[in-house]
Amino acid sequence: MNPRRLLPGTGPRRRTRPRTVEPSRFAPRDALAESLAGVLQRPARSALTALGTVLGVGTFVAVLGLTATTSSQIDARFNVLGATQVEIEDVAAEQDEFAGPGFPEDADARVERLNGVRHAGVYYEVRLDAADAVRAAPVGPGAEGEAVDVVAASPGVLNAAVPTLTQGRLYDAYHSRTRQRVAVLGAATAARLGITTLETRPAVFIGDEPFTVIGIIGDVERKADLLLSVVVPRTTADEVWSGTPGRPDARMLVATDLGAAQQVARLAPTALRPDHPEYLKAVAPPDPRSLRTNVTSDLDQLFLVLAGICLVIGAVGIANTTLVAVLERTGEIGLRRALGARGRHVTAQFLAESGALGALGGLIGTSLGTLTVVTVALVRDWTPVVHPATVAAAPVVGLVTGVLAGLYPAWRAARIEPAEALRR
Known part of the structure; x- marks a missing residue:
């Protein structure tokens, strides 16, 4: 027998490395997929939620477009009056x-x-x-x-x-x-x-x-x-x-005639009284730019406030519906948390859902608002004026509105404890 042979169980133990838990990951693609699934699972509620943004953004685009169109008509009328x-x-x-x-x-x-x-x-x-x-x-x-x-x-x-x-x-x-x-x-x-x-x-x-x-x-x-x-x-x-x-x-x-006012103002006193033109004083209309600027500025501010109010109403609708969705899906949120999802993952999911609804509502609202401006301009025989920046920014405004509206509901969802949620 080899004296150096060790008895079973008496030899040196092997050092085992502690097992590390793989952190859960939630890629942007996953957040988009989950938010899309959440939206499509309840299409009626999602449509009603997006309707608030549709109305808000549509009113936003329509109001700004009609303001620009009306301002253009005011400019034209001021110019014609001032020149004739x-x-x-x-x-x-x-x-x-x-x-x-x-x-x-x-x-x-x-x-x-x-x-x-x-x-x-x-x-x-x-x-x-x-x-x-x-x-x-x-x-x-x-x-x-x-x-x-x-x-x-x-x-x-x-x-x-x-x-x-x-x-x-x-x-x-x-x-x-x-x-x-x-x-x-x-x-x-x-x-x-x-x-x-x-x-x-x-x-x-x-x-x-x-x-x-x-x-x-x-x-x-x-x-x-x-x-x-x-x-x-x-x-x-x-x-x-x-x-x-x-x-x-x-x-x-x-x-x-258009553009002849200044010339007529110079010639009229002499034509009327060639012996004493100083007895008559011709007054061409003052430059209407300052008054025109004040009128259009007041219109812009008034309608911008109205558009902002519509957006706030749409945001309140999204926030309310998203909060109801959080309460309805408490069990689902608890199960996801129990399987390793972190609070920020839940937050990202609900923000993605509200942002998607806001962006969708913004796109539809932009189309409806632009159509409204064109229709009103055609009925009134005006030239429709819609700034490209308004059309480009409106869907972004809808997205931002949806994300801001979803902040509180997403925060509430992230604070749900898994054990508490599973007991409900």
Whole structure:
């Protein structure tokens, strides 16, 4: 026997390495697959969850698109108005107190001969005594009278204002030349006086002077105060009230071709009074850019707030539905945790689900919002304006909204203890 042979169990023991537990892994591909499975398992609930984002993002895109489209229309209207209108003031009294009226008798014809002028006319507000109210009848229910402005205007003023008639017609050069006692009313003034139709040939009484109403104006593109006034021929007003042709406070309204306003403003005083052009002051409209910028900025801010509110509503819907999903899947979460899933894995899964629903809702909402802008623009005969940045950012906004909405539910899911979850 070999003395060195060791008895069984008495030899040196082998050192065994401790076994290491392989850490659980949750690759992004796995998170995407799990989130997709979670979404498809409950399609009805997922659709309702995404609906909040669809509405939020769709409203976001539609509001911003309609704001840009409306701003574009405002810009165009400001530009057209600013480039096609001139006002000329009578400042003869400021230059020479004995100068008399600055506008000549044929002021309208002189200015209309200038290149680029469409219509021109002199007007002034008739200064009436307090007792000379405007009445619809000399006696009876319509005899109380209304405090209404009376404007004496050449026919060119009405044409330059580009009115929209609801009834009747405008007076013309014949009425002005023969000093006819006719009147045109704004729709608001006609309603105040109780005049609803011209079939009965109604008349208005300015003081004790009757004027036959021949037209009612519903809207104008320029000089909106005409809608609140009684408009009579200037020559008739000169004869009835002042007896002096041309009032020192008279003004002229000139409508020009697009882009001709500045040139007409330079030439009109000389064309009207070549002997004393300083008696007349032509005023082209101020640059509307500052006012236009303020209007569009206010619209942008208002509609952006509304879009933000819609997004918050969509986020609340996603958060509520995701939280309900966490409570319903408590057993599933506990089983995953018992099999080795960590809290961050559960968090990633639920964030991926809410983010996927948000992104899907963002894509659908972007399409619906863009379609809404185009439809409204076509109905209104506008040019649709949708910024590419809005279309590109909207799905990202939906994704971010979904992820933010899922933060709290995902945090709640990660804090579920496996033992507690399995006992439920």
